[in-house]
Amino acid sequence: xxxxxxxxxxxxxxIGGVPAAKIDTTDxxxxxxxxxxxxxxxxxxxxKLINTEEKRCGVEALGSDLVAKLSYYERWIVAFANILLRKxxxxxxxxxxxxxxxxxxxQIHPAGTAP
Amino acid sequence: MSDHNHDHEVxxxxxxxxxxxxxxxxxxxxxxxxxxxxxxAEIRRQLDVLDSRTPAMGARIVARAWVDPAxxxxxxxxxxxxxxxxxxTFYDDTSLIVLENTETEHNLICCTLCSCxxxxxxGLPPDWYKQKPYRARAISEPRKVLAEFGTIVPDDVSVxxxxxxxxxxxxxxxxxxxxxxxxxxxxxxxxxxRDTMIGVAHPSLNARNPx
Numbered sequence: 458x459x460x461x462x463x464x465x466x467x468x469x470x471x472i473g474g475v476p477a478a479k480i481d482t483t484d485x486x487x488x489x490x491x492x493x494x495x496x497x498x499x500x501x502x503x504x505k506l507i508n509t510e511e512k513r514c515g516v517e518a519l520g521s522d523l524v525a526k527l528s529y530y531e532r533w534i535v536a537f538a539n540i541l542l543r544k545x546x547x548x549x550x551x552x553x554x555x556x557x558x559x560x561x562x563x564q565i566h567p568a569g570t571a572p
Numbered sequence: 573m574s575d576h577n578h579d580h581e582v583x584x585x586x587x588x589x590x591x592x593x594x595x596x597x598x599x600x601x602x603x604x605x606x607x608x609x610x611x612x613a614e615i616r617r618q619l620d621v622l623d624s625r626t627p628a629m630g631a632r633i634v635a636r637a638w639v640d641p642a643x644x645x646x647x648x649x650x651x652x653x654x655x656x657x658x659x660x661t662f663y664d665d666t667s668l669i670v671l672e673n674t675e676t677e678h679n680l681i682c683c684t685l686c687s688c689x690x691x692x693x694x695g696l697p698p699d700w701y702k703q704k705p706y707r708a709r710a711i712s713e714p715r716k717v718l719a720e721f722g723t724i725v726p727d728d729v730s731v732x733x734x735x736x737x738x739x740x741x742x743x744x745x746x747x748x749x750x751x752x753x754x755x756x757x758x759x760x761x762x763x764x765x766r767d768t769m770i771g772v773a774h775p776s777l778n779a780r781n782p783x
Contacts, residue, residue, distance in 0.1 A: 458690065466668075467716070470685045470686055471684070471685065472684060472704055472707055472708045473684030473685075473708065473710075473711045473712070474684075474708065474709075474711055474712040475708045475709065476708070476709075477704050477705040477708035477709050478704070478705045478722060479705060480700050480703075480705045480706050480709070480717065480720045480721075480722065481699075481700055481703070481705070482700050482721055483699075483700075484594065484698050484699065484700075485580060485699060487696065488594075490590065490593070490594035490597050490598075492619060493597060493601070493619065493730075494597050495616065495622060495696065496615050496618035496619045496622060497597065497600070497601055497610075497615060498662070499618045499621075499622075500610050500614045500615055500618055501604075501610070502663070503614070503765075504609060504610055504614075506609060506610075509738040510738060513685065513686055513738070516686070527593075528593075528701050529703075530593070530597075531593045533783060534593055534596050534597045534600065535593070535596070537600055537693050538599075538600055540606075541600065546604075546607075547600070547603055547604075549770065551603055552599060552600075552603070555599045555602060555603050556599045557597050557600045558594055559599050559602070560595055563595065563598075564589065565591055
């Protein structure tokens with residue numbers, strides 16, 4: 458039997474009961490951008506732009522490889538961008554140009570020293 | 573509420589240049605603000621809401637349930653409604669089901685699919701709650717999982733696991749520790765940590781919340 462069957466039967470988020478490593482029980486504070494990402498998610502929900510179910514599906518649509526490699530809020534922000542593109546709320550060009558602008562700005566004012 | 577930096581917009585308090593995902597977060601947020609689909613004020617308000625939700629709220633609710641049997645009945649009958657008595661606000665139509673630990677049953681909560689969590693009463697979940705090992709194993713080998721948190725549940729106590737969904741969140745009502753008969757409600761609340769309300773720990777006279 459092909460070992461791809463499990464990929465069909467279980468979407469990336471559906472991991473209940475699969476073998477996994479020991480739990481790392483250490484805590485950490487969220488980074489500022491992670492908390493902002495969480496606030497953004499909540500506001501997107503209030504404003505009916507992306508609801509919880511769309512968010513979960515958006516993360517799933519990243520595929521197992523990305524889901525495994527990205528951290529929690531990295532998955533979220535990539536999923537939000539993808540969903541907003543699909544809904545034609547944002548365009549690829551807008552994102553590319555804004556990203557350039559934000560990056561240029563952050564090089565002039567590294568985070569923490571911005572005006 | 574803390575009085576720390578309320579300029580949540582750009583500063584992240586570190587000297588490192590922001591990484592790709594942070595740049596993406598800033599990009600998406602600023603574009604949506606420019607398009608007037610969201611406002612910067614809404615984001616700031618929500619950050620304050622996130623900061624205001626902490627396990628201290630859940631601890632107050634648990635302590636009340638320990639001292640007030642009528643409240644406990646209401647809490648177990650309809651968790652959301654009982655928590656609303658404390659001024660807790662819920663989002664959407666999510667329900668809250670409170671699972672009571674007893675002499676014969678220990679409860680544990682998880683979210684195998686993602687990270688659903690009783691945020692209104694406990695705040696944001698810890699990292700391990702969102703990571704694969706806990707999500708994968710909590711439902712299939714809860715006793716081993718509990719042991720990794722240093723919590724041993726005797727074989728004659730059954731373990732029940734609540735697997736949350738977007739619309740249905742769980743919180744554990746831990747057992748009141750012995751030797752606390754003379755404790756006031758606030759003293760009891762100090763014994764109720766986040767982990768005891770997830771179900772990975774028991775309240776203990778040796779493990780109190782910081783003042």
